[in-house]
Amino acid sequence: MDAPKTHFAVRLLPSLTDVAFLMPLAFLFLRMGGAKSMLGDGDTGWHVRTGEWILANGRVPSTDPFSYTKGGQPWILMEWLSDVVFAWLHQHGGLTAVVLGSMLLICTTSVLLFRLVRRRCGSPLIAIAVMFLVTGASAVHWLARPHLFTLLLTVIFCSILERVREGRTRLLWVLPALTIVWTNLHGGFFVGIVLIGSYAAGELLTGIFSAQQNDRIQAWKRSIPYFASAAGCAIATLVNPYFHRLPADIYHILTDTYQYDNIAEFQSFDFHNPVSVFFEPMLVLGLGAAIWSLRRRECAHTVLILGWGHLALAVVRNTPLFMLVAAAPVAAMLEDIVGQISDSNLAGWFRRAAAGLERVASEFGKTDSIPRLHLTSAATVGILIALFYAPNPPATCRVEYDTTQYPAKAVEMLRSSGARQTIFTDDVWGGYLIYRLYPENKVFIDSRSDFYGTTFDVKYTEVMNVRYDWEKHLDTYHVNTILLRTNASLAGALKESRRWRPVYDDGVAIVFRANQESAREAQQVSAVSRDGKDRDRKITKSQTSDQTITKSNSRSEPS
Numbered sequence: 001m002d003a004p005k006t007h008f009a010v011r012l013l014p015s016l017t018d019v020a021f022l023m024p025l026a027f028l029f030l031r032m033g034g035a036k037s038m039l040g041d042g043d044t045g046w047h048v049r050t051g052e053w054i055l056a057n058g059r060v061p062s063t064d065p066f067s068y069t070k071g072g073q074p075w076i077l078m079e080w081l082s083d084v085v086f087a088w089l090h091q092h093g094g095l096t097a098v099v100l101g102s103m104l105l106i107c108t109t110s111v112l113l114f115r116l117v118r119r120r121c122g123s124p125l126i127a128i129a130v131m132f133l134v135t136g137a138s139a140v141h142w143l144a145r146p147h148l149f150t151l152l153l154t155v156i157f158c159s160i161l162e163r164v165r166e167g168r169t170r171l172l173w174v175l176p177a178l179t180i181v182w183t184n185l186h187g188g189f190f191v192g193i194v195l196i197g198s199y200a201a202g203e204l205l206t207g208i209f210s211a212q213q214n215d216r217i218q219a220w221k222r223s224i225p226y227f228a229s230a231a232g233c234a235i236a237t238l239v240n241p242y243f244h245r246l247p248a249d250i251y252h253i254l255t256d257t258y259q260y261d262n263i264a265e266f267q268s269f270d271f272h273n274p275v276s277v278f279f280e281p282m283l284v285l286g287l288g289a290a291i292w293s294l295r296r297r298e299c300a301h302t303v304l305i306l307g308w309g310h311l312a313l314a315v316v317r318n319t320p321l322f323m324l325v326a327a328a329p330v331a332a333m334l335e336d337i338v339g340q341i342s343d344s345n346l347a348g349w350f351r352r353a354a355a356g357l358e359r360v361a362s363e364f365g366k367t368d369s370i371p372r373l374h375l376t377s378a379a380t381v382g383i384l385i386a387l388f389y390a391p392n393p394p395a396t397c398r399v400e401y402d403t404t405q406y407p408a409k410a411v412e413m414l415r416s417s418g419a420r421q422t423i424f425t426d427d428v429w430g431g432y433l434i435y436r437l438y439p440e441n442k443v444f445i446d447s448r449s450d451f452y453g454t455t456f457d458v459k460y461t462e463v464m465n466v467r468y469d470w471e472k473h474l475d476t477y478h479v480n481t482i483l484l485r486t487n488a489s490l491a492g493a494l495k496e497s498r499r500w501r502p503v504y505d506d507g508v509a510i511v512f513r514a515n516q517e518s519a520r521e522a523q524q525v526s527a528v529s530r531d532g533k534d535r536d537r538k539i540t541k542s543q544t545s546d547q548t549i550t551k552s553n554s555r556s557e558p559s
Helices: 008-012 016-030 035-039 043-057 080-120 124-141 147-165 169-185 187-209 213-236 245-254 257-262 276-295 299-314 316-342 348-368 375-388 408-417 427-437 454-464 470-476 489-496 516-520
Strands: 481-485 500-505 509-514
Touching: 016 035, 016 080, 016 124, 016 375, 035 080, 043 080, 043 427, 080 124, 080 147, 080 169, 080 316, 080 375, 124 276, 124 316, 124 348, 147 169, 147 187, 147 316, 169 187, 169 213, 187 213, 187 245, 187 299, 257 454, 276 299, 276 316, 299 316, 316 348, 408 427, 408 481, 408 509, 427 481, 454 470, 454 489, 481 489, 489 500, 489 509
Parallel strands: none
Antiparallel strands: 481 509, 500 509
C-alpha cells in the first residue's frame, strides 16, 4: 500500500529544526538583552571600517591605516574576507545589517549542528536537549565578529568528517577547498586541520587497541586519507594575500604568552560566569561520552572531546568549539543509556520512564521527520527585520553600542570640537573610536594587541595603571586628549596632574585636555621624575587594575 499523504497543513507547522534555528534568538532576546549584546566589544567597528577600506581601495591593506602610533607599519589582516562581508552589509543596511547577518550566522550554525546531532542520535528529544546546553554555553562568545565563521565552518567540517567515517572517503578532498575560504574569513582556520588530525589520530588509536593484526593494519590504512587531507588543507592555508606570513603570524599569536596573561578571551574558563550552568553539565557528559566512545572504538570522538575539553578549560574562547564537537557524541551516548535502562534491572518506575521516553521520542520523531516549509523561522526573521528597522524599535531591537559602556556622548563632543586631536583611550574603546572617528582621527591603540606587539602593549598597560614614566609615554606620541572610563585608575591620576584638565564628564566617560602652558614645561613639572625621586605618590601609587581596561575583552584572533 502507498503511504498516506501528509496533509499540507502539517508542513506549515514548526519542526525541531525551527526550534534549533530560533533557540539562539531566544537566548539573545530573553537572556542576553537583545541586539546590543552582539556589540559587546569595539572590534565590530574596526572590522567594518577595514572592509570599507578594502572596497574603496580594491586591495587588502599591507600596512596599518588606523593608528597614529603604528601607522604605516606592516599589518597582516587575518579576516579580510569577513571584513568585506561586514562592510558590504554596513553599506547596504548599516550596523543593523551587520548584527542581523551575525545573528543569522549563529542560527545557521545551530541548525547544521542539530542536523548533525540528529543523524547520530535517534531520539529527537535528546538531540534538542543537548542543543539547549550547546546554545547556552556557546553564548559566551556571541559577538558580531569574524570568528562566527569559524563556528559555522567547524560544524561543516565535523559533518563532513562524520560522513567520511561512515565510508564516504572522497569527501575529504572537499576540505582543502573549504580551507581556502576559511583561511581568508578568519584566523581560526587551523581548527579545521586539528579536526582532521583528530579523526586520523582516532584511527591510529583504534589500531593500537585492536587485538587482531589485520584490524590494526586496516585502521592504520584508514588514517592515511585523513593525513593526506590535513596536508592538503595545510597547503591550502597559503592561498591568501600574505602567503606564508599569515600562518606564521597565527603561530606567533598562539605561542605568545602575553596574550594568555593579559587578554580576557585567552584566560581560563571562569566558573562564576552565568554560562557555567550549561558548560558544567556538558563537561561531565563529555567526559562520559569520551569513555563511551573509547569502548565503542570511536576513538576520534574521544580525542576530540578530551582535547577540546582541555582547551575550553584553559582558554575561555574555546568553549563554543568544545560544545560543538562534543554535541553529537554526547547525544548518542544519552540515547544508548536510555535504551539500556529500559532493559536493565533497575526500579520499575525508572525503566517505565525510560521506555516511555523512547516511545514518545519515536512517535515524535516520525512526525518531526515530515518535510516542512520552515515558515516559522522565516516569519521570525521577517519580524526581526521589521522591528530592527522600525522608526522607534523596542529597546532589545536597537542596534547600537551600549551607551552605558561606550562613550557615545563624549565622542560627539570630540567630533564637534574641530581641534586637531591625538586621542589616548583604552584598547576596547579604540575599536569604537575607529568606527566613529576614522579617518578624521586615528587611535593610540585598539584591541589588535598582536599587531601592536608585546613591548608597546606593556607600555600601554603601564600608562593605564599609572606606572613610572606614564606621562613620558604619552609625550612620546604627543597625546593632547585623553578619553577614559570614569572609574579608570589613570583618570584619578590625571585629575591630580598639573598638566591635564577635565573638560567633559558624563558619568560614563571623562575627557582630559593637555594644559598648554604646562605641556611646554613638561620636563620640569612631570609628575614623575626620571630617577624616580620626588614622585607624587597619589598619582603613581600602583592601584588595582580595572579588568575591562587592562585586559582587553575583544580580539579577532583565531579561536
